[in-house]
Amino acid sequence: MDLHLRVWRQKNSETSGKFVNYELKGVSEDSSFLEMLDILNEQLVEKGEEPVAFDHDCREGICGMCSLVINGMAHGPERATTVCQLHMRHYSDGDTITIEPWRAKAFPVVKDLIVDRGAFDRIIQAGGFITARTGSPQDANELLIPKPIADKAMDAAACIGCGACVAACPNGAAMLFTSAKCSQLNLLPQGQPEKDRRSLAMVAAMDSEGFGNCTNYGECQAVCPKEITLDFIAKMNRDYAGARIRHFFGKAI
Amino acid sequence: MNLDSKIPEGPLSEKWTNHKGHNLKLVNPANRRKYHVIVVGSGLAGGAAAASLGEQGYQVSCFCYQDSPRRAHSIAAQGGINAAKNYQNDGDSVYRLFYDTIKGGDYRAREANVYRLAEVSNNIIDQMVAQGVPFAREYGGMLDNRSFGGAQVSRTFYARGQTGQQLLLGAYQQLSRQIGLGQVKMYNRHEMLDLVLVDGHAKGIITRNMVNGKIERWAADCVVLCTGGYGNTFFLSTNAQGCNVTAAFRAYKRGAGFANPCYTQIHPTCIPVHGDQQSKLTLMSESLRNDGRIWVPKSKEAAEKVRKGELDPGAIPEEERDYYLERKYPSFGNLAPRDISSRSAKEACDDGRGIAPGSGLGVFLDFRDAINRLGENVIAERYGNLFEMYNRITAANPYKTPMMIYPAVHYTMGGLWVDYNLESNIPGLFVGGEANFSDHGANRLGASALMQGLADGYFVLPYTVGDYLGRCGIHSAGKTKSDAPGFSEAEQAVKDRITRLLNIKGKESPRSFHQRLGHIMWQYCGMARDKAGLEKAIELIPELRKEFWENVKVLGEEAELNQELERAGRVADFLEFGELMCRDALMRDESCGGHFRTEHQSAEGEAVRDDDNFAFVGVWENQGDDKPPVLHKEQLVYEEVKFTTRSYK
Ligand SMILES: Cc1cc2nc3c(=O)[nH]c(=O)nc-3n(C[C@H](O)[C@H](O)[C@H](O)COP(=O)(O)OP(=O)(O)OC[C@H]3O[C@@H](n4cnc5c(N)ncnc54)[C@H](O)[C@@H]3O)c2cc1C
Ligand code: SF4
Ligand code: FES
Numbered sequence A: 001m002d003l004h005l006r007v008w009r010q011k012n013s014e015t016s017g018k019f020v021n022y023e024l025k026g027v028s029e030d031s032s033f034l035e036m037l038d039i040l041n042e043q044l045v046e047k048g049e050e051p052v053a054f055d056h057d058c059r060e061g062i063c064g065m066c067s068l069v070i071n072g073m074a075h076g077p078e079r080a081t082t083v084c085q086l087h088m089r090h091y092s093d094g095d096t097i098t099i100e101p102w103r104a105k106a107f108p109v110v111k112d113l114i115v116d117r118g119a120f121d122r123i124i125q126a127g128g129f130i131t132a133r134t135g136s137p138q139d140a141n142e143l144l145i146p147k148p149i150a151d152k153a154m155d156a157a158a159c160i161g162c163g164a165c166v167a168a169c170p171n172g173a174a175m176l177f178t179s180a181k182c183s184q185l186n187l188l189p190q191g192q193p194e195k196d197r198r199s200l201a202m203v204a205a206m207d208s209e210g211f212g213n214c215t216n217y218g219e220c221q222a223v224c225p226k227e228i229t230l231d232f233i234a235k236m237n238r239d240y241a242g243a244r245i246r247h248f249f250g251k252a253i
Numbered sequence B: 001m002n003l004d005s006k007i008p009e010g011p012l013s014e015k016w017t018n019h020k021g022h023n024l025k026l027v028n029p030a031n032r033r034k035y036h037v038i039v040v041g042s043g044l045a046g047g048a049a050a051a052s053l054g055e056q057g058y059q060v061s062c063f064c065y066q067d068s069p070r071r072a073h074s075i076a077a078q079g080g081i082n083a084a085k086n087y088q089n090d091g092d093s094v095y096r097l098f099y100d101t102i103k104g105g106d107y108r109a110r111e112a113n114v115y116r117l118a119e120v121s122n123n124i125i126d127q128m129v130a131q132g133v134p135f136a137r138e139y140g141g142m143l144d145n146r147s148f149g150g151a152q153v154s155r156t157f158y159a160r161g162q163t164g165q166q167l168l169l170g171a172y173q174q175l176s177r178q179i180g181l182g183q184v185k186m187y188n189r190h191e192m193l194d195l196v197l198v199d200g201h202a203k204g205i206i207t208r209n210m211v212n213g214k215i216e217r218w219a220a221d222c223v224v225l226c227t228g229g230y231g232n233t234f235f236l237s238t239n240a241q242g243c244n245v246t247a248a249f250r251a252y253k254r255g256a257g258f259a260n261p262c263y264t265q266i267h268p269t270c271i272p273v274h275g276d277q278q279s280k281l282t283l284m285s286e287s288l289r290n291d292g293r294i295w296v297p298k299s300k301e302a303a304e305k306v307r308k309g310e311l312d313p314g315a316i317p318e319e320e321r322d323y324y325l326e327r328k329y330p331s332f333g334n335l336a337p338r339d340i341s342s343r344s345a346k347e348a349c350d351d352g353r354g355i356a357p358g359s360g361l362g363v364f365l366d367f368r369d370a371i372n373r374l375g376e377n378v379i380a381e382r383y384g385n386l387f388e389m390y391n392r393i394t395a396a397n398p399y400k401t402p403m404m405i406y407p408a409v410h411y412t413m414g415g416l417w418v419d420y421n422l423e424s425n426i427p428g429l430f431v432g433g434e435a436n437f438s439d440h441g442a443n444r445l446g447a448s449a450l451m452q453g454l455a456d457g458y459f460v461l462p463y464t465v466g467d468y469l470g471r472c473g474i475h476s477a478g479k480t481k482s483d484a485p486g487f488s489e490a491e492q493a494v495k496d497r498i499t500r501l502l503n504i505k506g507k508e509s510p511r512s513f514h515q516r517l518g519h520i521m522w523q524y525c526g527m528a529r530d531k532a533g534l535e536k537a538i539e540l541i542p543e544l545r546k547e548f549w550e551n552v553k554v555l556g557e558e559a560e561l562n563q564e565l566e567r568a569g570r571v572a573d574f575l576e577f578g579e580l581m582c583r584d585a586l587m588r589d590e591s592c593g594g595h596f597r598t599e600h601q602s603a604e605g606e607a608v609r610d611d612d613n614f615a616f617v618g619v620w621e622n623q624g625d626d627k628p629p630v631l632h633k634e635q636l637v638y639e640e641v642k643f644t645t646r647s648y649k
Helices: A033-047 A118-127 A147-157 A164-168 A175-187 A189-208 A219-223 A231-248 B012-023 B044-056 B094-104 B111-130 B163-181 B246-253 B286-290 B300-307 B324-328 B338-353 B368-374 B376-394 B449-472 B487-504 B510-525 B531-551 B563-587
Strands: A003-009 A018-024 A096-100 A109-111 B036-040 B059-063 B184-187 B190-198 B201-209 B215-219 B222-225 B264-270 B293-297 B363-366 B403-412 B429-431 B616-621 B630-635
Touching: A003 A033, A018 A033, A033 B510, A118 A175, A118 A189, A118 B163, A147 A175, A147 B163, A164 A175, A164 A219, A175 A189, A175 A219, A175 A231, A189 A231, B012 B111, B036 B044, B036 B201, B044 B059, B044 B163, B044 B184, B044 B449, B094 B111, B111 B449, B163 B184, B163 B449, B190 B215, B190 B246, B190 B487, B190 B563, B201 B222, B201 B487, B215 B487, B222 B246, B222 B449, B246 B429, B246 B563, B264 B286, B264 B338, B286 B376, B293 B300, B293 B324, B293 B338, B300 B338, B324 B338, B338 B363, B338 B403, B368 B376, B429 B449, B487 B531, B487 B563, B510 B531, B510 B563, B531 B563, B563 B616
Parallel strands: A003 A096, B036 B059, B036 B222, B059 B184, B222 B429
Antiparallel strands: A003 A018, B190 B201, B201 B215, B264 B403, B293 B363, B363 B403, B616 B630
16 A cells, blocks of 8 residues: 655754655555554665654564554554554555654653653652562462452553553643552552552652643543553542551551 | 583582572672672563662662663563462472473473572562562462463463563562662663673673763673573564664673574464565464464365465364374374474475465464353453454454464574573673573473573572672772773774764665575574575575675664664674574584474484484684684583483374
């Protein structure tokens, strides 16, 4: 198929960017979206023009590195699909496709379609863990975890840290991402001792990174490639409120 | 080259305990902060090592090429991780896991290392559960297990189809905690381009900052490489796009021995290649072989009709299907080890019975019987996300029609040579995870790479690195600075190479060269190898390399984010390394595990080892550019197991 592409080009974080139009011919419908960009880049190299920089690594929907807004949708039109798993069979000959980077205050553009998501790492560093010294903890089966709880924790743990939720949110909020990790750990018995500290620290880090507030648009859930649901945000809000109250009375755990 | 494996004295089952308890030096906790350790890689091995060393009190600097340590390629592992817990009460034990791993590796792994791996496997599960890894559980609240290839017990722990992701995120969280505490400094988007030796010891690295192109020197008391495998030498593989051999290969160029580079694992269950625009191959987890049955039509005619879309596979009656693994290996059936399953698929396709449209290179993985037996919802619970992934890529529905699969390059058993302490022949250079050669012999069993990465990172390196630092002594701690001799030469070499790449200004893209190398490797050094083919490859690769250095076109500038330059550097190393793989494959004039030399097979087409002449680790020493490398041998001595011919019948 032949395509008209409008691609965001930006030399680096200091300069401003703009859309550039490209015509691309002969894309196979079995190709993935990123393979389509590979073809574009090979053609640009051929012509001596600098190829388009974009983030990607695993190309199987799990590393969370790929991050494109396609025709206004983070990760493109398919439900529960990262852009690296999106295939060109969902497009037709002659389509115009607009490709942009994540747009959010907390994710500055590094180059072309690449952004800096370091803020996510710093939220995890603040409290997205369970303190468990390397050594010999108790036998794994001494801790019984009811299957529904383990499954719910796994639902939250499936987050790949891609940042689509932030990119899709009109406020640029990071609630879905933060609540997924916070809830995973807060749900599990191993996570109880640090529950309050974790909830307070992760929310504080999120706020200080310049992410916006959550006003329940729900756009995040709609674009999330791992189908993380809004109920984790509700859970984190509850955990946070409880922690604040206990903190106020000097009883936060 | 000194290849002393430093295997401790004593019975196999006591070696590690004694070694840890008596031989390894300790560093006083107050002194640890004076030492600086570089860890390159943030996958299971690197992430776990960096977190544990930081937690012990060392100053750690950790590097990765992605934008976050959480994206290391370990994240992509789907199926599971082995441990000898025997939670299923099916007779498993440390010894059995050890034995299966040695046997699965076709008697080409070092016994003592493998035993230790099996021994610490149980600690890994405990550790990861304590960190909050949400492994699958039974209704009683206990951990669930499944079976993987090459074993007759259920010892594989899993977290849906995302085991690698969950384990890596566990290690990443521990690492993040140490970063938050200031114990570990994390350098994302930094690519290691050289190793620096000071007085023969590994004391630093040179990196390129991938955002601004800055070349930087980093000095430390020792260097730990956990940079993953080199499957991308083949261009198409199940590895992530950025997986490379550069870090390990640069260490080789500086004198580290490269062991068994030809041992490559070709995974039997991947989605077949669809065309020449493809950039990677996607694995369908081996766990699918628990319930899926692999077959091709008995007749070539039927296969041809399937390929042309004239015959619906579902319409082929039972008696006209060849469930070839069940037929040839009745006791392991569809769970035969990976090398054997892959080769059988190739045989069926070479015989004209492949079923993928076009190339024919594909066989069926069929869930019809499992769905009839267990119901669609049970299958969906077990494999739902894998079925969805398959559907996304191929647009086919595996609940209704059988999956099509074909083998693809997946894992590399070879790697930098290390002794029992995971230290290479360069003092102070430690290597963990897929980047070393140590535990899987000539073939890795499913679910044991995750186990090895975490064993190395959590339970071996924190002890042995401390031992090295202790032996160097506190007077040396933190003394190496980045103005030491060795740094400026290495930095200059890195800069010169970049300038050279950018100035060739030829006509062909780095990707195109990579693709051409991949064709050579797959054709001559893939699932089946022979003398003539390998000799041919050893001629073709240097020609291609020469062409690359004359005609590659690398656009963009040095001092900026430049993905073409990154690729060009990696491809340049693959172009040298591919030749080393072929040399090793040519030297190894036997078949073993994933290394199948067509000259050495039984009448039934099984691999035939030559234990008298090849029971050794082949370790290559670099002799400088354009000179053939020299082979050294570490003889494999088995105290506990006896060589036998692997049989999965
Ligand atoms: C699709 C797939 C599925 C798999 N499934 C399973 C499974 O079910 N069970 C199992 O046991 N195994 C599985 N494996 C194998 C297993 O995942 C890997 O062998 C293992 O995770 C490797 O871990 P590692 O820590 O050694 O390396 P990696 O996780 O690959 O990490 C390498 C690290 O090194 C860094 N790095 C590399 N080069 C450089 C450089 N030059 N400079 C700076 N940093 C660098 C990277 O950034 C990364 O952080 C699978 C592999 C694949 C590809
Ligand atoms: S919550 Fe979903 S969209 Fe947000 S980072 Fe996680 S996986 Fe991506
Ligand atoms: S490239 Fe890894 S999720 Fe898309």
